[in-house]
Amino acid sequence: MKSLEELKAIREKMQGQLGLREEENAKTRVLVGMATCGIAAGARPVLTEISDEVQKDHVKDVMVSQTGCIGLCQYEPIVEIYEPGKPKITYVHMDKDKAKRVVKEHLEGGKPIVEFMLHTVRDAENSAKNK
Amino acid sequence: MMPEISLSILDVAENSTRAKASLVRIGIEIDTVKDTMVLTIDDDGCGMTEEQVKRVEDPFFTTRTTRKVGLGVPFLKQAALAANGDFSIASEVGRGTNVRAVFQYSNIDRMPLGDISHTIQQLVVYHPETDFLYTYSYNGRSFALDTREMREILGDVPFSEPEVQEYILSYLTENKQEVDHGQVE
Numbered sequence: 001m002k003s004l005e006e007l008k009a010i011r012e013k014m015q016g017q018l019g020l021r022e023e024e025n026a027k028t029r030v031l032v033g034m035a036t037c038g039i040a041a042g043a044r045p046v047l048t049e050i051s052d053e054v055q056k057d058h059v060k061d062v063m064v065s066q067t068g069c070i071g072l073c074q075y076e077p078i079v080e081i082y083e084p085g086k087p088k089i090t091y092v093h094m095d096k097d098k099a100k101r102v103v104k105e106h107l108e109g110g111k112p113i114v115e116f117m118l119h120t121v122r123d124a125e126n127s128a129k130n131k
Numbered sequence: 132m133m134p135e136i137s138l139s140i141l142d143v144a145e146n147s148t149r150a151k152a153s154l155v156r157i158g159i160e161i162d163t164v165k166d167t168m169v170l171t172i173d174d175d176g177c178g179m180t181e182e183q184v185k186r187v188e189d190p191f192f193t194t195r196t197t198r199k200v201g202l203g204v205p206f207l208k209q210a211a212l213a214a215n216g217d218f219s220i221a222s223e224v225g226r227g228t229n230v231r232a233v234f235q236y237s238n239i240d241r242m243p244l245g246d247i248s249h250t251i252q253q254l255v256v257y258h259p260e261t262d263f264l265y266t267y268s269y270n271g272r273s274f275a276l277d278t279r280e281m282r283e284i285l286g287d288v289p290f291s292e293p294e295v296q297e298y299i300l301s302y303l304t305e306n307k308q309e310v311d312h313g314q315v316e
Contacts (some may be wrong), residue, residue: 036203055293
């Protein structure tokens with residue numbers, strides 16, 4: 001059985017390192033919708049992917065968390081990105097691969113991905129309907 | 132219905148955290164002789180009135196304001212009943228809510244348990260204000276994860292610390308493997 005001993009070791013290693021990296025310094029917030037609609041549409045693996053990629057690449061000043069239903073259930077899984085001084089960006093119909101691109105291109109590269117944004121997807125749907 | 136039982140667990144436990152529970156107990160008990168999988172989610176959150184409890188199994192009931200349909204509890208109930216099982220929910224204002232779902236383990240219509248380890252890890256990591264006591268048992272063998280114990284060891288080191296997140300996931304994955312030898316789908 002895996003025990004709590006290992007956790008004690010982690011704690012000891014971490015001691016003294018904390019405070020260097022305060023959560024309040026996290027400038028960008030990434031929110032994944034995790035209500036029934038999001039979960040049913042596949043939000044759990046999306047959250048895992050974002051969290052894993054952010055940790056793996058040591059992306060600085062990013063805080064990943066989750067949120068409830070934002071009322072756009074048909075567009076789930078939804079990922080919202082809040083950057084200080086910039087308008088909120090809403091990515092829709094996320095999956096693992098798209099989530100990975102969001103981390104690489106937007107969070108690391110500073111280039112938001114227009115094709116995944118709510119307005120792009122909605123416009124495409126509307127023009128398809130009007131044809 | 133959710134494609135995995137673990138996703139229903141995530142969904143219903145999210146309700147508990149939104150109900151301001153300080154402790155959420157999640158139990159999974161599999162007995163292949165009795166042919167049952169019993170799932171319990173008990174919280175000490177704000178609870179519901181009798182009227183709300185009656186309505187919560189109804190898909191057109193929800194406390195949220197962003198949409199008019201609440202499918203979390205109905206999905207779990209449907210999944211249990213479809214697998215020749217049973218479902219109950221009891222609640223009291225100010226005391227909390229108890230959800231219990233029983234599945235016939237071998238039933239062809241029982242949804243797979245799915246990725247329960249990631250589910251529990253996410254609940255723990257993304258709800259630092261809430262404590263979780265998770266117990267998993269398979270034919271009498273069992274293990275538990277108690278965030279109160281972990282919190283005591285960690286002190287001011289948060290669950291969101293990458294190494295801690297990783298530890299929690301491997302604690303869940305390795306202990307589950309030892310308990311059920313990877314037999315459970």
